[in-house]
Amino acid sequence: MTSDKCKIRLGIVGCGAIGSRIALSVNKELKSKFMISALYDIDATKAKVLAGRFKTRVKVANNIDDLLRHSNLVVEAVNTPATLDIVSRSIKAGKTVLAMSIGRLLGNRSLFALVERSGATLLLPSGAVAGLDAIKAAALVRITSITLTSRKPPSGFLNNPYVQEKKLLSGAIKKDVVLFDGNVKDAVHLFPQNINVAAAVALAAGPRAKLCVRIIASPNLKCNTHEITLSGKFGQITTRSENTICPDNPKTSYLAVLSGIKTLQEFAMNVKVGT
Numbered sequence: 001m002t003s004d005k006c007k008i009r010l011g012i013v014g015c016g017a018i019g020s021r022i023a024l025s026v027n028k029e030l031k032s033k034f035m036i037s038a039l040y041d042i043d044a045t046k047a048k049v050l051a052g053r054f055k056t057r058v059k060v061a062n063n064i065d066d067l068l069r070h071s072n073l074v075v076e077a078v079n080t081p082a083t084l085d086i087v088s089r090s091i092k093a094g095k096t097v098l099a100m101s102i103g104r105l106l107g108n109r110s111l112f113a114l115v116e117r118s119g120a121t122l123l124l125p126s127g128a129v130a131g132l133d134a135i136k137a138a139a140l141v142r143i144t145s146i147t148l149t150s151r152k153p154p155s156g157f158l159n160n161p162y163v164q165e166k167k168l169l170s171g172a173i174k175k176d177v178v179l180f181d182g183n184v185k186d187a188v189h190l191f192p193q194n195i196n197v198a199a200a201v202a203l204a205a206g207p208r209a210k211l212c213v214r215i216i217a218s219p220n221l222k223c224n225t226h227e228i229t230l231s232g233k234f235g236q237i238t239t240r241s242e243n244t245i246c247p248d249n250p251k252t253s254y255l256a257v258l259s260g261i262k263t264l265q266e267f268a269m270n271v272k273v274g275t
């Protein structure tokens with residue numbers, strides 16, 4: 001057993017579905033490498049309740065700076081625009097960061113420049129999609145076309161202001177309705193529900209690839225599906241994931257939680273397979 005002094009001290013920001021599941025899983029499955037050292041949530045009750053689930057003492061931080069003092073790896077799992085600030089402050093403080101809300105980082109050149117300058121490690125999990133490893137490899141020789149098609153049950157879009165304004169889903173629908181077909185920038189702006197998946201694919205494909213995003217409401221679906229097709233000198237690739245919904249948050253795919261845990265495991269082992 002590794003002594004606590006040699007373990008990576010993990011601080012978790014956001015104790016919702018993903019933050020809590022990562023904390024509990026790491027504490028169980030990866031305890032030889034990590035210790036949960038601090039938790040912070042804007043809703044302090046959530047951090048306290050989660051801290052109460054550990055046998056060892058876990059610091060409930062009063063703010064981000066307090067959490068940073070107690071951690072050397074920060075997991076960002078918040079559901080607000082605060083992501084960018086949390087990630088930047090953690091990097092500036094010399095911490096390794098696992099960022100779950102990838103969509104909030106897309107296009108932020110100054111953050112990526114800061115990561116490069118500082119030599120810090122920013123871990124971006126594959127989240128709710130499959131095949132990012134192959135997309136990154138394909139991008140080395142140019143991707144001539146790439147499309148992400150996300151299908152979700154209509155209920156997943158009912159609160160979307162764009163869908164409401166355009167009356168795209170008025171009444172019960174019997175067959176698939178294409179809600180959006182366009183570029184990634186407009187997709188993440190109009191469909192924040194899709195933001196992380198689209199951003200993960202766009203980052204993997206690189207700035208030269210022109211990612212097309214199609215978002216479809218599908219009345220017969222019980223779960224969210226994401227299909228990626230791409231072609232180029234490397235050949236053709238198609239991937240498809242059918243994601244179980246995370247029981248603690250219907251907006252989050254269980255695969256995304258697992259990808260966060262797997263990324264931490266690989267970081268601790270210093271082994272990277274297909275990321």
Ligand SMILES: NC(=O)c1ccc[n+]([C@@H]2O[C@H](COP(=O)([O-])OP(=O)(O)OC[C@H]3O[C@@H](n4cnc5c(N)ncnc54)[C@H](O)[C@@H]3O)[C@@H](O)[C@H]2O)c1
Pocket residue numbers: 013014015016017018019040041042043046077078079080082100101102125126127128129196197248249251252253256
């Ligand atoms: N990479 C992916 O594929 C992927 C997939 C699903 C979700 N996500 C992202 O992960 C994030 C977390 O998802 P979740 O399902 O755990 O959400 P959640 O709503 O269950 O939990 C979010 C938590 O963050 C807390 N919070 C909000 N603002 C905060 C702040 N400024 N500081 C500290 N805590 C704050 C909330 O109180 C809440 O407890 C979301 O941004 C979501 O978009 C990424």
